[in-house]
Amino acid sequence: MLDRTTTLQNYQTYIDGTWTDAASGKTFETLDPYTGQPWALIPECDNTDVDLAVEAAHRAFDAGPWPKMTPTARGKIMRRIAQLIEQHAEHLAEFEVRDNGKLISEMLAQTKYMPEWFYYYAGLADKIQGAVVSVDRPDHFNYILREPVGVCAFITPWNSPLMLTTWKLAPALAAGCTVVIKPSEYTSASLLEFMKLVIAESGLPPGVVNVVTGCGPMVGEPLVAHRKVVKVAFTGGSATGARVNEIAARTFKKVSLELGGKSPNIVFDDCIMDDAVSGAVSGIFAATGQTCIAGSRLLLQEAIHDQFVDKLVSMAKTAKLGDPALAETQVGPVTTPPQYQKILSYIDIARSEGAKCVLGGEAAQKAEGGGKYFVKPTIFTGVNNRMRIAQEEVFGPVLSVIKFTNEDEAIEIANDIAYGLGAGIWTQSLKRPHTVAQRIKAGTVWINTYRAVSFMMPFGGYKASGLGRENGIEAIEGYLQSKSVWINNGSGGGNPFIMKTAS
Numbered sequence: 001m002l003d004r005t006t007t008l009q010n011y012q013t014y015i016d017g018t019w020t021d022a023a024s025g026k027t028f029e030t031l032d033p034y035t036g037q038p039w040a041l042i043p044e045c046d047n048t049d050v051d052l053a054v055e056a057a058h059r060a061f062d063a064g065p066w067p068k069m070t071p072t073a074r075g076k077i078m079r080r081i082a083q084l085i086e087q088h089a090e091h092l093a094e095f096e097v098r099d100n101g102k103l104i105s106e107m108l109a110q111t112k113y114m115p116e117w118f119y120y121y122a123g124l125a126d127k128i129q130g131a132v133v134s135v136d137r138p139d140h141f142n143y144i145l146r147e148p149v150g151v152c153a154f155i156t157p158w159n160s161p162l163m164l165t166t167w168k169l170a171p172a173l174a175a176g177c178t179v180v181i182k183p184s185e186y187t188s189a190s191l192l193e194f195m196k197l198v199i200a201e202s203g204l205p206p207g208v209v210n211v212v213t214g215c216g217p218m219v220g221e222p223l224v225a226h227r228k229v230v231k232v233a234f235t236g237g238s239a240t241g242a243r244v245n246e247i248a249a250r251t252f253k254k255v256s257l258e259l260g261g262k263s264p265n266i267v268f269d270d271c272i273m274d275d276a277v278s279g280a281v282s283g284i285f286a287a288t289g290q291t292c293i294a295g296s297r298l299l300l301q302e303a304i305h306d307q308f309v310d311k312l313v314s315m316a317k318t319a320k321l322g323d324p325a326l327a328e329t330q331v332g333p334v335t336t337p338p339q340y341q342k343i344l345s346y347i348d349i350a351r352s353e354g355a356k357c358v359l360g361g362e363a364a365q366k367a368e369g370g371g372k373y374f375v376k377p378t379i380f381t382g383v384n385n386r387m388r389i390a391q392e393e394v395f396g397p398v399l400s401v402i403k404f405t406n407e408d409e410a411i412e413i414a415n416d417i418a419y420g421l422g423a424g425i426w427t428q429s430l431k432r433p434h435t436v437a438q439r440i441k442a443g444t445v446w447i448n449t450y451r452a453v454s455f456m457m458p459f460g461g462y463k464a465s466g467l468g469r470e471n472g473i474e475a476i477e478g479y480l481q482s483k484s485v486w487i488n489n490g491s492g493g494g495n496p497f498i499m500k501t502a503s
């Protein structure tokens with residue numbers, strides 16, 4: 001059971017294998033979204049701490065044992081990380097809930113699943129193979145080395161802090177990279193607990209994983225700009241992602257971005273209706289709608305629209321709002337005060353655009369807990385895909401229902417958006433899922449399911465939803481680069497003033 005003691009916990013950050021205060025000595029408060037009260041103090045890092053952390057990661061990469069260790073030995077340490085997460089999954093989930101207000105059932109499912117990433121990429125560590133190339137020159141022996149890129153910066157958001165760190169950390173460690181992580185200023189505590197219980201106990205050499213805490217402009221920007229960082233992996237909003245990408249481009253860093261979404265959940269009239277209703281509810285109200293893959297645009301085929309909306313409203317209105325630390329709670333508070341304001345402002349926008357509110361549409365006043373950040377599950381019908389409520393990411397429990405007549409129109413609406421992260425399709429047809437999945441411009445398409453993720457399945461976005469893919473075998477490519485080695489075993493002759501080509 002979550003311990004909500006009122007004394008503020010004082011955290012230090014973790015740089016070069018050592019617990020330390022911010023160089024400035026400053027701290028900032030982190031809030032419990034359920035009570036609305038501060039519960040911990042986090043070091044307020046700045047440029048100086050960023051530099052210390054990147055230098056530590058750089059030493060660990062350049063001179064330290066990590067990249068030099070055999071991949072098999074690296075894999076063993078990663079398996080130890082997985083075991084430590086298994087051991088502390090409940091504790092870590094409780095700290096996630098305290099900091100981000102998401103449901104204990106959801107956060108526990110995540111922390112219990114996280115070890116799989118470390119097992120999977122630990123298994124890949126000693127299967128990173130170069131190649132021998134029979135090059136088109138006589139007497140040559142050519143080969144390609146696959147090398148870790150170097151120091152990586154991770155910038156993570158507040159919605160699933162440890163899970164989204166894991167998606168980056170496991171492939172980076174397997175590749176032999178070293179890392180500096182900047183968590184969201186709203187949810188730094190669970191990462192610091194993870195460092196204490198998992199990373200510091202795992203046998204990883206000092207400097208391989210470091211943390212700098214603080215806000216985006218003060219810590220994130222200098223980290224992205226640092227000349228010794230060679231790769232940036234970011235999860236967050238599209239506007240911040242664009243800024244991170246611009247800064248990283250100035251020093252030619254590799255970048256992967258996992259950004260926002262406005263995913264269509266498309267229900268055809270040949271669906272199994274109860275499954276689709278449940279999928280629509282889970283798509284938008286799970287995690288209080290604060291997921292990048294929220295199915296925030298529900299596309300309903302005309303013939304079933306009214307019946308579906310009735311069933312949807314009946315199910316959604318039973319959602320139990322309350323303390324996210326209790327197993328029976330189904331919708332928790334919004335994580336951050338600015339996010340709460342943003343959601344309420346989009347409810348006003350939807351009304352002013354002429355959408356019809358058939359459920360919720362306001363803040364929920366909760367006496368218990370004391371927190372102010374609850375929003376009632378909200379459904380708007382009569383939404384037109386050109387409205388802002390259909391086009392812009394709300395990141396809250398607000399669903400836009402859009403009617404369509406046929407498959408072509410559904411696909412046109414689904415793709416008529418800046419984003420392309422996920423999409424759901426509900427149908428019993430055998431043929432339709434494949435044709436529709438091919439025509440949807442999104443990184444993930446779920447058919448008769450929604451919000452499923454796995455360490456084995458690539459995850460990422462089309463269009464403004466991001467660059468690159470996390471998870472699956474291809475994710476490790478983002479942390480590797482190729483080196484071509486040429487060995488001439490014959491004569492070194494030829495004209496020294498022209499490039500050596502085949503002719």
Ligand code: TXE
Pocket residue numbers: 155156157158159182183184185214215216217219220221224235236237238240241243244258259260291292339342393394395
């Ligand atoms: O995210 P930010 P915010 C979306 C969602 C939400 C909106 C804003 O729509 O309403 O983004 O949320 C760091 N240089 N998503 O403001 O700013 C920041 O400190 C470097 C979708 O909380 O993107 C944090 O660690 N870093 C999303 C991280 O970026 C900077 C999850 C994410 O914060 C920075 C979260 C800067 N200039 C929000 N400014 C998803 N894809 O799941 C901020 N940061």
